Amino acid sequence: MKNPSDDLTFLVIVGIAVMFLLVVSVLLAVIFNQRKKNQHRLAMEKLREQQQNQLIEAAVRSEENERHRIAETLHDEVGAILSSAKLHLLGIKEDNLDEKDKKLHEKGRELLNDVIHKVRGISHNLHSNILKEFGLNEAIRHFIRKITQGTIVTATTALDDNYETKIPENDISIYRIVQELVNNILKYASATEFIVSSTYNNNELDLAIFHNGHGLTQEEFEEMRFQKDGLGLKNIQNRVILLRGKILFTRGDEGYRINIHVPAKSPVS
């Protein structure tokens, strides 16, 4: 005869198994669901990052094109008109002028020379032909020389001459970053000395700008680049994102340092 406790024993074992399987199924459902959600999130993040990079690239490109256009107009049109004006001014015979007019003629010539010089400077600043023709290192050296001319600031450049241009658009971005940072140092940091150096290893460029003024820390940079008057810091950050590089602001005992790392496969495609 069948013992009723045997049925119960069976019932208990089945009960345990069913409950256990139920909980395990729920757990697996949660884990797979969460994994799916995370995969979706990662895909969305990647897409968002791609879109952001495309937007940044478009903005940087259009800014660069606009700079080019203005530089060309200044150089070819305004510069040509000013040069023509200078020729006309030089065409005036000084012998026929009295003392007062001679002085005015002299002053006008000086001012015209000054304007021509300034327009050429602005044009070169907006679109560096040196960068195009002689490369990044020479463009940076030239820019530093020019910007510190006639000031009390001592500037030193120690750039790695092994650097080779792989993608010209990247050079423009790196040049603009250096330009913006050096301008900021001269404008706001009250530095009396700065050094721009670079090393180039395994197709990776490391630029460092050191100065003895009052600079920014990483926290201040992160904070200020979201401000409206962000000293062009947002522009710097955008170009760094575009290069897929890194920028780091640090404070040392003797001054402030800005390190820019541009990886081997930084892409402006």
Added chain:
Amino acid sequence: MRDFFKQLFDWTEVWALLIPLVFILRRKVIPAFLKPVKIYVFAALILNLFAILIWKRYRLGLNLPDWLGSNNFIYNTHSLVRFALFTWFFLALGQHFMHRVKKILPFLFMAFVIINFIFYEDFFRYAMPSSRLLATEAALLLFYCLQYFIYMLLEDRNISVSRQPDFWVATGLSIYEAVSFTIFLFFNYLIAHNIKFAISIWDVSNVAFIIFCICLSRAFHEKSK
């Protein structure tokens, strides 16, 4: 050797708790929602140690007073403590899903306990723990765990579940309560009709308790990272 392993298994409810205890002691700061779990580990360790000492009193040569003749009231107490602390844990998580139900359940359970032990059962019954209490407690805690998992499925949170301490607590608790529910439900009947099977099936509950303790350790380890 066989006796050694048998003794080791008999003491499972005590030594298994030492695993999460190590991780708790390594932690300096415990987040608020894990505090009930921390208290549970300490409380369970004391209660289980007490229960096993009563059970093994003859083997250990302990002279205990008459009212400590059975450890069943300790299992009942453990059940109440576990329900109270894990209810606190699930409420402390601050999930808005079924919040009102989760708040009402402890009061319903309290009413059930009072009515059951006034009119139907003796809390200090010598022969066996209360199947009714243990099974009800297991069912309610299972409900808490399942609603937690449903919330995780519905909620659009982008997190890695394996890195969430609360997930590990709920996982361990759900496995333990799912396995133990059927055992608790039929335990009184099994003791009366098939005591040998009742004793062996308690070992299954002990294995589930070890898994539970490992999951608790993982919860405290996740937080300590």
